[in-house]
Amino acid sequence: MEARRYIGGAERRARLALRQRLAAGARAAVPEQVAESLVALHGTDPATVYLAVGARLADPAKTVPETERALYEDRALVRMHGMRHTVFVFPAALTAVVHASTGPAVAARERSALLTHMAAAGAPDAAWLREVEESAPAALARRGQATAAEPARDEPRLREQFVYGAGKSYEGLHTVSTRLLKVLGAEGKVVRGRPLGSWTSSRFRWALAPEHEELDTAAAQAELLGRWLTACGPATEADLKWWTGWRMTEVRRALSAIGAETVELDEGTGFVARGDAEPAPGPGGPRAALLPAPDPTAMGWQHRDWYLAPELRPQLFDRSGNVGPTVWWDGRVIGGWARRPDGEIVWRLLDVDGVGREARAAVEEEAGRLRGWLGTARITPRFRTPLEKELVA
Template sequence: MGDGERYIGVTERRARLAVRHRLAVGARGDSPEDLAGSLVALHGTDPATVYLAVGARLTDAARTVPETERALYDDRSLVRMHGMRQTVFVFPTDLTAVVHASTGLAVAAKARAKLVQDMASAGAPDAAWLKEVEESLLAALARHGQATATELAQDEPRLREQFVYAAGKSYEGVHTVSGRLLRVLGVEGKVVRGRPLGSWTSSQFRWAVAPAHPELDVSGAQAELMRRWLASCGPATEADLKWWTGWKVTDVRRALAAIGAREVSVDEGPAYVTANDVAPEGPVEPWAALLPALDPTAMGWQARDWYLAPELRPLLFDRSGNVGPTVWWDGRVVGGWAQRADGEIAWRLLDEKGVGREAKAAIAAEVERLRAWMGTSRVTPRFPTPLDKELARG
């Protein structure tokens, strides 16, 4: 994979990030599909993140909501589904087969086995009963086109069945068959989330039958996902790759070898880029951005010191490691932002090194750009961070 002689320093890594993650003004995109393809995936755990991530990178930010809704729900050129690390993402539709084979199959097998085990432990019906309910659910969903779990339960009442989870444990709870089964079917690539019940910020989704896709060879799919991700995020260390994909280290190494990845070096040690991606990245004009909680850039690497100072993390991350809304200047996180109840977007610099008058003016312009396209919409991150809570209070 090479001799590791090519060194890619922090300045060049930030320039790569600016262009490949479509954050520099001249690198912005014309459609959500274009942007999602460049980033490989948009985080979808918090529905608002998808739109805010697109809006930060779209040439015509005023078109953020209608264009993203078109892609997700009319053209179905983007699909919200489970992917790496059992996390919900939004992918280009042509990537769903790759994601399903490279990451979904292994996760799905464990998820179904766990559901059957939990139901058996609670004395609930067996796997054969569950299979009947599943087939009935999918048939109902095909008839409806899109439906909520409640609507599906009108056609298949057994979806309302409940069972006790982790009886006697401190985290004991009552689970409904519909919730657990739909999640398993989502990981298996059989169903996807459809239109929300409310606005673009709503987390209450309808469900739809997943678009058909070919069944790919696992190793080939892993190689393709690796190639796409390295093209967007390289250089990346083996630890970055293992964390982002959720794969075993043997899978990571096999995929790197399959694509002929080139070994380079970064400050953290050995790292990898695609075979034809060793040419130096030219300088990029300074840029500002307001990125949402869980943005794919802020969450893109396990080792983040090259763009996020360690001392900023206690304010910008929650206890589970989820990043909140961030303010960026020229390739690094310099602060955070939040939207207040009255719609005002409040922001604060946490690292003023190199953030002069030009930077503050550029950040203020991004604040106005965000406020303009959001209009009367209100966003509250699903995983609030200490700074987010403080700024939102005013």
């Protein structure tokens, strides 16, 4: 039996710096290239998309106009629900794959939860909801893009409200339009559109989803997993299950379908895309980066010890497991950063092992790049972490 090739932490970090476009020589010309390299950009916090792109563009001054062009004019990038029912920004060509691989199962859970909550509140039944959801996309289409409230002017039933969690500490009044649009989003029928405010705003309009073909679930899962392994491999089965949110049987089926190759990692058995087990070239050039919360690189794997020392986690993660703004050098996390209300970019190194003058100078240069294109924009991460709060204070 042929021995598996061992890929150690140093080689994994070199791959990461190159393929995740953290090395200066690997930076992209346009946001579409960034999204293609990372497969998905985290989109729950709207600023994350821009900050993740800006950290990887050769000319960060283009970050805001070029990302807005890709999202809202060319629609080459699409903001939609994806793996683990998380909001991501995907290349438009990948939306059908993402939806077929993950959407139906998520949509079924969302629909069931909505019906359960409505029934508990004495709201209209499933037949009523089916009628409303058939008319809601038509109302949205007439407006092109709209907030959750605007289509209700054409379809008054969308204004129906019900009490969620009556008698509980989290009791609240929910509107059918808001909840139903989330279900339709999981079903691949609607997507997030242009925000009402600036690029940091979380008040999004909704729009009809781009037309796409309906794909076979297993084939779509194989396609998505293959793309992710090419960008992020090697990875363990646990990494893949965590990132996709799929059942382990689905992960293993997809690995078999793409002919993934097994390798040996410090965590045990890992997988790479077919033909990707050979040594990878080094990234070359400066390798410093200031990545946002929660950047797809920092959140890409369940097992993170090879790029993030365990003792750093309490300061860099919130209580729900979301990573805050991080400072990177040579493919590993060495600290965190924040932007103060006066616009100053401040950072602190937490892991200084092997971090010398060159690294500190490169980090300061990245802070200057970030400060330069942000201008007067205010950045407050949705996921606040201990170190970020301390730096801001």
